[in-house]
Structures are given as C-alpha cells and as structure tokens.
Amino acid sequence: MARTTLWHPFTQHAVEPDPIPIVRGEGAWLETRDRRRILDAISSWWVVTHGHRYAPIVAAIHEQIDRLDQVIFAGFTHDPAEKVASKLIGRAPCGLAHVFFSDSGSTAVEVALKMALGYWRNIGEPRTRIAALDHGYHGDTVGTMSAGSRGVFNAAYEPLLFDVVRIPFPYAGREQETLDALEAAAREAPLAAFIAEPLITGAGGMLIYGAGTLAEMKRICEGHGALFIADEVMTGWGRTGTLFACEQARVAPDILCLAKGLTGGSLPLAATLATPRIFEAHYSEDRSRTFFHSSSYTANPVCCAAALANLTIWETEPVLERIATLERLQEESLAALADDPRFMNPRRLGTIAAVDVKVPDGGYLAAAGPALRAHFLDRGVLLRPLGNTIYVMPPYCTTAADLHLVYDAIRSAPDALA
Known part of the structure; x- marks a missing residue:
C-alpha cells in the first residue's frame, strides 16, 4: 500500500x-529535519561541484x-543567456560556436x-543510423x-x-576491438552520429x-563523415580532472552536451553546443528547416544567472587546484582498499573513484545495492552504489577528514552484507 503521494x-x-x-545543505554536507548531518559523497547525483549553497x-x-x-526564449533573449553562451564558447573545445539551452x-x-x-536531412543526405558505446x-x-x-x-x-x-566498450587490452567495430559499422552504411561519454561511463x-x-x-x-557527440553531462565541469574530459584527448566534438555542474549544481540547466555547419544546415529561408525543439523554461534567466556565476568562479578561483587536491586524496584513500580481498577493480579518473564489492550477484539490481545504501546512511554518508559498484564523486570542497x-x-561495507 502506498505510503506517500510523492513518486x-x-x-x-x-x-x-x-x-x-x-532541510539544509552547506558545503559537502546535508542536514536532516532532525538535525542529523549526512556527507554528500555523490554530489547529489553528480551535480554539486563547489559545494551546496556556494555563496x-x-x-x-x-x-x-x-x-x-x-x-519565453522564442523571439526574446536576455543578458544572462547571452553571457553564458559567450563564456561557454570561450571555454569549450575549438570549433563549437552555437549554444542551445534546455533543462537537463x-x-x-x-x-x-x-x-x-x-543536419543530415537538411543537407539532402538523410543519414539516420546512430552508433553508441556499449554500457552508455x-x-x-x-x-x-x-x-x-x-x-x-x-x-x-x-x-x-x-x-x-552498439560498439563494444574499450576494456583495457581490448581497445582495438572497439575501434574495429566502429570502423566496420561506419563502412557498412553511413552513420549519422556516434555518441559516447568521454573517458568514463556513469550509470x-x-x-x-x-x-x-x-x-x-x-x-x-571524421574519416567517415559521422558526427561525434560527446555526452559530458557527468564528465564535464572538472569531474575527470579537466574542465571537459575531451580536453585530455585533444578532441573537439561536433556536438557537446552539458548539464549537471553547469550551474554548480544549484538549478537545472543544460546546454548543447554545436559547430557552425550544424547550425547553418538549419539556417534557411525555408521555415521547414527550423530546429523544432523547445521547452517552456528554455534558458530560464535565473538558471542562466547561476551558470554565469559558476563560469565566473572557474575564471577567478583556483578550481583546478582544488580538484587536484581532491584527486590526490581520492587516490590515497582508494589505495588503502587495493589489498583488501573483499574488494576488486579499484579505479579512479579525476575526482571520481570507484571499487566493486565482491558479492555472489552483481549488476544494478544486485541485492547488495540497497543494503549498502542503508549501511552508508547509518554511517552518515550519502553513497548510492550501482549494484555492487561503490563510487565516490564528492564536491570539490570535500576535505581529507570528510573522505x-x-x-x-x-x-566496513562488506560486513554489512555478511
């Protein structure tokens, strides 16, 4: 029987x-109605970067x-959106020139x-096949x-x-299988686009x-004319150690997807950045070539103001230094689990650390997941394992004591599963 009207x-x-x-959040911490404090070790689903309620x-x-x-953003504009778009283009990989705002x-x-x-329809070459990296x-x-x-x-x-x-995930030592599969898919028939989360999957x-x-x-x-879409919704805003994960590969995508940390985690806002040729394929006196997408709250001024403040923080504060400190702390903390036989596959990229708990059944629906969540909350920590995979993705203000x-x-988590 339902216990709540909320779903x-x-x-x-x-x-x-x-x-x-x-009832309250500050820095890396949340506070419950009964004054209990919980450390937000997953940045409230990967959105909070500088900390809750960053001044x-x-x-x-x-x-x-x-x-x-x-x-309304159809036929109108405002300074926060204009400034955010300009700053995004200034910080994004080379070649991206147009910003389309959305909500998530x-x-x-x-x-x-x-x-x-x-794009493909409007240039008269209607490609429709999409390729995607497995586990995305x-x-x-x-x-x-x-x-x-x-x-x-x-x-x-x-x-x-x-x-x-589907393109197989490039596991260590099997990267060539991935590249060969993508090459084969592109040769078989023209691809409209390939989409991937750069360097690390999320869910x-x-x-x-x-x-x-x-x-x-x-x-x-590039060799087959397919558009490359980088989904940096999770990987962007410093999570992998650089502002965008693509920077580490010196890759400039044709389309870049941003959200989550775009506002520092304060309000919902997303942006899709595109190259001039994609914009120009939709630019025409023929109104049927309009890009038909919208939402009522596209480029909401308050959300854009939060994003502008976040971008200013990246320009004026030592964010990358804070990230480097958190990377070091994560590496040191994760290393302590490396010799523990109850865990396997410890790994880290930037500020993201993960390790798998050895359990009889893995996967997202593993019974370990809810049991682990309950254990962590009992210890005053918000962690939300992906089945038996525990990951730590905290705000950049997280201290050594917090970690x-x-x-x-x-x-102590494996003991809770015994």
Whole structure:
C-alpha cells in the first residue's frame, strides 16, 4: 500500500524505506529535519561541484530573481543567456560556436540527436543510423534511452526505442576491438552520429578507458563523415580532472552536451553546443528547416544567472587546484582498499573513484545495492552504489577528514552484507 503521494525517481516504493527529509545543505554536507548531518559523497547525483549553497552562485540567483524570473526564449533573449553562451564558447573545445539551452542532461542529449538527424536531412543526405558505446547511459527520454545500453532501465519501454548500432566498450587490452567495430559499422552504411561519454561511463558502472582510444574513435568518425557527440553531462565541469574530459584527448566534438555542474549544481540547466555547419544546415529561408525543439523554461534567466556565476568562479578561483587536491586524496584513500580481498577493480579518473564489492550477484539490481545504501546512511554518508559498484564523486570542497569518514564507511561495507 502506498505510503506517500510523492513518486520518487529510481525508487521502488514497495521495498525502499521512507525518504529522508532534508532541510539544509552547506558545503559537502546535508542536514536532516532532525538535525542529523549526512556527507554528500555523490554530489547529489553528480551535480554539486563547489559545494551546496556556494555563496557567489546563491548571490547571483538572488540578484537575478529580483530583476527577471522568466521569459519565453522564442523571439526574446536576455543578458544572462547571452553571457553564458559567450563564456561557454570561450571555454569549450575549438570549433563549437552555437549554444542551445534546455533543462537537463537527458534533454541536452535528446537535442544533440535531433540536431544530428536534422543536419543530415537538411543537407539532402538523410543519414539516420546512430552508433553508441556499449554500457552508455544518456538519459531517460525516448531518444536518450535508445542511445543508452538496453537493460533494466528501459526494458519496459522497448516498443518506443529505435535501433542503435552498439560498439563494444574499450576494456583495457581490448581497445582495438572497439575501434574495429566502429570502423566496420561506419563502412557498412553511413552513420549519422556516434555518441559516447568521454573517458568514463556513469550509470554504466564507472568504467574507464583511455584518452588515446577516445581520440581514435573521433578520428574514425571524421574519416567517415559521422558526427561525434560527446555526452559530458557527468564528465564535464572538472569531474575527470579537466574542465571537459575531451580536453585530455585533444578532441573537439561536433556536438557537446552539458548539464549537471553547469550551474554548480544549484538549478537545472543544460546546454548543447554545436559547430557552425550544424547550425547553418538549419539556417534557411525555408521555415521547414527550423530546429523544432523547445521547452517552456528554455534558458530560464535565473538558471542562466547561476551558470554565469559558476563560469565566473572557474575564471577567478583556483578550481583546478582544488580538484587536484581532491584527486590526490581520492587516490590515497582508494589505495588503502587495493589489498583488501573483499574488494576488486579499484579505479579512479579525476575526482571520481570507484571499487566493486565482491558479492555472489552483481549488476544494478544486485541485492547488495540497497543494503549498502542503508549501511552508508547509518554511517552518515550519502553513497548510492550501482549494484555492487561503490563510487565516490564528492564536491570539490570535500576535505581529507570528510573522505576519511567516507572510506571508513566503505571499508566496513562488506560486513554489512555478511
């Protein structure tokens, strides 16, 4: 029997405990209604970068909402959107020149897929095949589910999904299989686009691959005229050690998807950046070539003000130095688990660390997942394992003492499964 009128995301209400009321956030910490503190070791689903309620972002939100809260973005514009777009182009990989705003990571990728298909149709060469890296997760709208790996996340919606060419994940030592598969797919029939999360998957299990492989995948796409879509919804804003993961491979995508940390994690905003040729394919006196996508809150001024404050923080504060410190702390903490036989495959990229707990059954629906979540909350830590994969992706303000608390909880986690 239902215990709440609220329907929470990725929550099986029949077996999950009641949601925990949170009344305050500050830095890396959350506070419950009963004054209990919980360390946010996953940045509240990977969105919070500088910390909860980071003062410059909060101030920008207050200032903007006193001037303009919302305006339709079809036929109108405003300074926060204009300035954010300009700064994004200035920081993004070379060649990206146009910014389309939306509301979430899913919509940023949905927009990218539609841009790609619209591009080919409008230039008179209607390519429709999309290729995607296996174990990818790109969102929960129909197009993004289609591009993501098939499984428990989207099995019920299979009738809605379109076919996508699956490219095997480039596991260490098997990278050439991936490159050969992408090359073969492109030779078989023209690809409209290839989409990948650069360097590390998110919900697919925090699987890591090398910058050289990313660069080779981009080179293959270029050789066959396929558009390269970089889904940096999770990997952007410093998570992998650089502002964008693509920088590490010196790759400039044709389309770049951003969200999550775009506003520092304060408000929902997404952006899809495209090259001039993609924009120009939609630029015409023929109105049927318009890019037909929108949402009511496209480029909301308050959200854009938060994003502008975030971009200013990246320009004026030592964010990369904070990230480097967190990388070192993560590496040291993770190393302590390397010789523990209860864990396997410790790995790190930038500020993201992950390790797998040895359990009889793995995968997203492994019984270990809910048990581990409960254990961590009992220890005052918010971690949300992907089945038996524990990952730590904290805000950049996280201290050594904070991480000590996190990894103490991780070390004791296997005992909670006994």
